[in-house]
Amino acid sequence: xxxxxxxxxxxxxxxxxxxxxxxxxxxxxxxxVRNLRTNPEVRVTKQNRAAGVLDNFAEGxxxxxxxxxxxxxNRSPEIMPSLNQFFSRPK
Numbered sequence: 501x502x503x504x505x506x507x508x509x510x511x512x513x514x515x516x517x518x519x520x521x522x523x524x525x526x527x528x529x530x531x532x533v534r535n536l537r538t539n540p541e542v543r544v545t546k547q548n549r550a551a552g553v554l555d556n557f558a559e560g561x562x563x564x565x566x567x568x569x570x571x572x573x574n575r576s577p578e579i580m581p582s583l584n585q586f587f588s589r590p591k
Contacts, residue, residue: 538563 540559543549578584
């Protein structure tokens with residue numbers, strides 16, 4: 501009975517849909533873990549929650565200026581720059 505249920509829901513047409521769904525679930529999980537571990541606004545332990553509102557600007561700056569943001573800051577907002585230059589360059 502378990503194999504017939506699996507065959508009913510996991511048809512070959514479903515396989516291409518699994519990749520984006522798994523990728524999005526992975527991205528959401530990564531962002532959740534990132535927020536729980538490094539966001540200065542999120543306090544998980546009781547001791548940190550009892551501290552109240554903190555004006556810790558250095559920690560907030562460290563959180564917002566992460567590696568990816570620093571990496572893309574001075575780059576052009578193009579996905580394929582060489583392809584864009586090829587088609588936009590006058591002949």
